[in-house]
Amino acid sequence: MSEPDPTTSAHTFQVDLRGLVDLLSHHLYSSPRVYLRELLQNSVDAISARRALDPTAPAAITVHADDELTVTDTGVGLTEADVHTFLATIGRSSKRDADGRLDGTGLAAARGDFIGQFGIGLLACFVVADEITVVTRSAATPGAPVIEWRGGSDGRYTIRTLPAAAKPEPGTTVTLTPRADAAEWTRAGQVLELARNYGSLLRHEVTVVDAAGNRTRVNATPPWEQRHASPQARREALADHCRSTFDFTPLDSIELDLPLVGLRGVAYVLPDAAPTSRRAGHRVHLKGMLLSEQADELLPEWAFFVRCVVDTDGLRPTASREALYADETLAAVRDALGVRIRDWLTGLSASDPALLHRFLGVHHLAVKALARYDDELLRMLLPWLPFETTDGNVTLDEFARSHPVILVARTVEEFRQVAPIAGAAGLGVVNGGYTYDRDLVHRLPEIRPGSSVADLDPGTVTAHLDTVDPAAELAAAAFLTVAREVVGRFDCDVALRSFHPTSAPALLLDNREARHERTRARLADEADGLWADILGSLRAEAPRAQLVLNHLNPLVRRASSITHRDLVVTAVEALYGQAVLLTRRPLLASESALINRSFISLLDHAMLGHETAAPGKDA
Structure with missing residues (x-):
């Protein structure tokens, strides 16, 4: 073993707490609102640790929202040694043991029982406050004193022992004095909203108390965990939950259950069509605590017609605990939930055809997207x-x-x-x-x-249009010759046929490939040098568009008998322009000009004919 270099000295990192808090608030957490989530999370984990020691221990969290904000729990509490170890050491977590054993403090219960995993939760409170006070009493050490820890965002802290009367029972109370610029986050109304949002599925009682002493319980057992008098009562309870959570009444509710990852919840079918590009907005809870309201990675992309609420024990959160960690477990869960939703779809054709018709009337695009890649669903639902x-x-x-x-x-x-x-x-x-x-x-x-x-x-x-009597086509030969000259400028041919409905004077038959080829040819003619050679090498034989004139239409028959060339040109331009408009495709500049010109010319011919028919009339 080599001797240490006598010229080398050891040092420890110096942490700028204000800089670290700024990093958390601007880069790790999406909003200051997460401070309450972190406090609730620490309380839940403390209760889990105490329940590991004593399964009959009380389990309650109370949040007081007044000039100061306090969060009190009946958890395991801290000794003075714990305070030095866990509150004064950045990044140190009381939840790091992976072997599931309790250590001497009683804090390191089985890691799977805890929500938090990263040991930085209390720092989030400095996002809204410059000072944090923790008053705690350990349940793991009989006769443990009451300890007060007071820490500031400048990195300094004090510890003192308080009289036993300051906290008669084990547990912890955290008090925040909000900064002026963050006071909005600790107002009673905001605190109640945040507590409901984050803690609605927590498994221990969470109560918010305002300045007037009004108490509001923010969490309850979710409907999919409850017993109901009948299947209909269960459906109604799920629909009520959907309305309170997402503000819509679902077309149906699909219950989700994956025991291997401890996932339970429900997928609510949207009653209205949703764009495929819209974020799904799934709500994912981790051991009851809200992790994300926008977990669109939870389901396959094709399942954009549902919104989910799930609670899970087995999925991993990211460091900010605001999203799911993308790993193999998440991919397997996504596939399994996709199978559950597909099974619901295929089962509808046999169990509830009326609901299937309503669903397809709204979400046929989603089903078509899925059926392209799912042979079983294709066979089951394509005819519908x-x-x-x-x-x-x-x-x-x-x-x-x-x-x-x-x-x-x-x-x-x-x-x-x-x-x-x-x-x-x-x-x-x-x-x-x-x-x-x-x-x-x-x-x-x-x-x-x-x-x-x-x-x-x-x-x-x-080919399915009737041909015209040869004598009639011969009589219209002069008209057709001029017509071919007129529409030939648009790479179009003219045919005279008989078809229904007789009210349609003309039909323009074209296809995308032919239009692309004509565009390429035009660009090649206008280009120079290498670019013209490249476009020329792409030349392909493409059919011309075809203007089919309906000989059964009275207007076309009258037009075919016109002998005045200028009027024939105007009539053909008008017929072509109307046929182009009926295709509803974007107009070329030359086509727009033709439509305008033909309208003005026809109007001019009509007025000229009126003046000729009444030469002696006064103006």
Whole structure:
């Protein structure tokens, strides 16, 4: 063993307590409000330690909110040696023994019985106060004196022994004198709200007393832990709890129970649709103490249609105790809770079809998201899911009975283009432009043998439109020639067909790939050098858009007989503009200009015709 270097001297770190408190308040804790959580937590842990010594010991926490704030517990208390060890040493915890044995002070009970694990809780009180007073009497040492510890945020502290009458029974009282800039956090109303928020599920009685002496119990046994007279009474109790916690009446309640991690609670089904991007806002309690109100990592992302309240013994908190530690246990819990919610969904089809219909009417998007990756759920619920179709919003099972061949529009625009015409022609088209819909419809043959699903091709719609008598098309040849010149500027062709409804004068058939190819070609023509070569190398043969004119429409028949070229151009531009508007896709600048120009030209022709028809009239 080497000799120590005589030139080396040993030193200990010097801790700037004010700097440490600033670090806690600005970087570890999200808000000064956590001070009360830390005080409640220390009290609960002290009671757990005393109950380990004496299971019949009293278990109560009382918070007095007045000019000063005091928190009194019936816990194990501290001896003078404990005070020096645990209150005056930063980072030292009385809860660090992992072997489950009591030490000489009676504080180190089984670590799993404690909420706190990091030994820095009392420091959080300096976030709202410059001075903390602790008056304590140990239950572990018979005849232990009453000890007062008084500490300041400047790092200094005093200890003195008080008369036994100062605290007749074992336990601890912590008193805070709030700073002026933090007084709002210790007012009676705020203290009551914080105590309810953090301690509503604590397993020992917690009471808040205001300056007038009014006492309010802030915690109670959660409804999922209680016995109820009937299943209906249990459902009503859970619904009441949801209303008081989240301020909504749930569509249903899903009870959660994972004994391996000591997790119990309930998932409340939202009565209204929720955006998939919205944070879930699950409330997670650790041994009764609120850990987080925004624990969105508790459930899979697809389960955004529920909000949970759970109490657990086995999940790990982060150092700030305001979130769950992401580890393998949390991942396993998330998967297990996801299975529980999925089982509830699949069970509804057999146990309560009416509730299933109400649920799907609100949350079909969530179910579609899950069904894409869950074959069992897909088989169970896909026939029940509503889709936008040419027959209206109907279930896929109902739609498949009417249409052996189901066509899927790739985008909302394409569906809107063809829906009126396809419906009149008897074609069954589903709008696959919404999230998940196209993928799900294509999986229908897996659970409904004999069904046929294909992507919609605009040519399919054209093929189902009736051709026009050759004599009629020949009579309209001059009109069609001009029409092709007009819409050709938009990479579009013209066809004359007969279709229903007759009120539709024109139909624009196009698809996204064709529009992308036309955009690429236009950019290539406008670009120079290397960029033009790159765009040119991407050239692909894409079908042109097609303006289909309806020969059954009286307006189109009259337009096809016009001989005045300028009026033909205006009529075709107007028909094309209306067809583009019906697709509801964004307009090109050239298309907006065409629509404006055609409207003005038609108005001008109408006024000119009126003046010609009445030449002798006075103005």
